[in-house]
Amino acid sequence: MRTYKDYCGQHAIRISICMAFLALLITPISSQGIEARIKDISRVAGLEEVELIGYGIVSGLGGTGDKDLMLTKQTVANLMENFQIQLSSGDIKSKNVAAVAVIARVPPFHKANDRVDIKVSSMGDASSLEGGVLMMTPMLDPNGEFYALAQGSLTVGGFSAGQGGAGGATVQKNHVTTALVPGGAVLKMSQSTKFYENGILRLVLRNPDFTTADRMASAINKELGGIAVAKDAGTVSVNIPQEKLDIGQASAFIAKLERISLSPDVRAKVIVNERTGTIVMGGDVHISEAVVAHGNLTVTVKETLRVSQPTDLTLVGANVVTGSNVLANVRMPPIGTAVVPDVETKAEEEKARVMLVPNLTTVRELADMLNFMGATPRDLISILEALRELGALQMELVSM
Structure with a gap:
């Protein structure tokens, strides 16, 4: 049996999975090779965004609004009452309005009268929603408190044109039932944010990892002295010097802290998506020695319709002989033309390639081995899953 090493270098790359995977294949990943700033891999605890939600009405849709939704009609009737106009929901026939949900995400340190972008989506x-205008809509925070007021013209990132139905066609690009209103909400509340307590600042890692947390604490201590300690895989505690607090320079200290760079540790992980045939790998690869046999079985079923045209067997007034008896004047039913399918089934099995997979430690070695096998991305997913079940794949396999 010839080994993988005997074949390596004799075959060109035959598969293309995706640009992200190719980038990983071209350059082997090293957990020590990429540096990132603290501000890019962590956040300051206490600086939280505020999620807002509201319910409103979009008008001016030119016949593309809700058709006969009672929710929309009742909302419009309630809105008219604010202007001393009495209408019942049954009196409203307009298709130029739509009931919508309005959401926004407010960043930390926001103040009253700041403006934020809002997203609008149809509920009916x-x-x-193209050409619509969001009418004044109150927005609430997770506690149900009134937090912002939204309104404005919608920006739809697509279009829909044409007439559907018989003899018509509709052309649509992107989603036209969601929209954006830049700066469409005015905040009515300010956020009082306290990002340190008793002189202690907590940094929360975006991807918790004990090694990365320890490296972060070491990098801070090397740059600013022994003021940091890794509390757990996701938190690094930093003592702000008292002299910085006394002169009100905590923010300047944090700005300096965020610029410190370190090499975050990357876990060995494979992410596969069988629906799209995408495979993305990260971190150092560790595959134990294993034997892999790969071959495809293709089954083809071909059906051809054939017209059967029998001879005329319609007999009227004829004598029919059945054994020793003669039946006179027997009427035979006519036999018509029939369509008969011809079915042909063929199975082809590709000759399997049996290879000894050696111990692999880099993404490039794994890529060379998989490319040599000539497998499709979906075949690679099956091979990787089989290696994991065997215990030879020393990586985390995540299926999306």
């Missing part, structure tokens, strides 16, 4: 059966 409106076919398009």
Whole structure:
């Protein structure tokens, strides 16, 4: 049996999985090779965004609004009452309005009268929000408190044109039932943020890892002295010097802290998506020695319709002989033309390639081995899953 090493270098790359995977294949990943700033891999505890939600009405849709939704009609009737106009929901027939949900994400340190972008999405059966205007809509925080007021013209990132139905066609690009209103909400509340307590600042890692947390604490201590300690895989505690607090320079200290760089540790992980055939790998690869046999079985079923045209067997007034008896004047039913399928089934099995996979420690070695096998991305997913079940794949395999 010829080994993988005997074949390596004799075959060109035959598969293309995705640009992200190719980038990983071209350059082997090293957990020590990439540096990142503290501000890019962590956040300051206590600096939280505020999620807002609201319910409102979009008008001016030109016939593309909700068709006959009672929710929309009742909302419009309630809105008219604010202007001393009495209407029942049954009196409203307009298709130019739509019920929508309005959401926003407010960053930390926001103040009253700041403006934030809002997203609008249809809640009913409106076919398009293009050209609509969001009417004044109150927005609430997770505690149900009034937090912002939203309104404005919608920006739809697509279009829909044409007429559907018989003899018609509709052309649509992107989603036209969601929209954006830049700066569409005015905040009515300010956020009082305290990002340190008793002189202690906590940094929260975006991807918790004990090694990365320890490296972060070491990098801070090397740059600023022994003021940091890794509390757990996701938190690094930093003592702000008292002299910085006394002169009100905590923010300047944090700005300096965020610029410190370190090499975050990367876990060996494979992420596969069988629906799209995408495979992305990261970190150092560790594959134990194993034997892999790979071959494809293709089954083809071909059906051809054939017309059967029998001879005329319609007999009227004829004598029919059945054994020793003669039946006179027997009427035979006519036999018509029939369509008969011809089915042909063929199975082809590709000759399997049996290879000894050696101990692999880099992404490039794994890529060379998989490319040599000539497998498709979906075949590679099956091979990787089989290696994991065997215990030879020393990586975390995540299926999306």
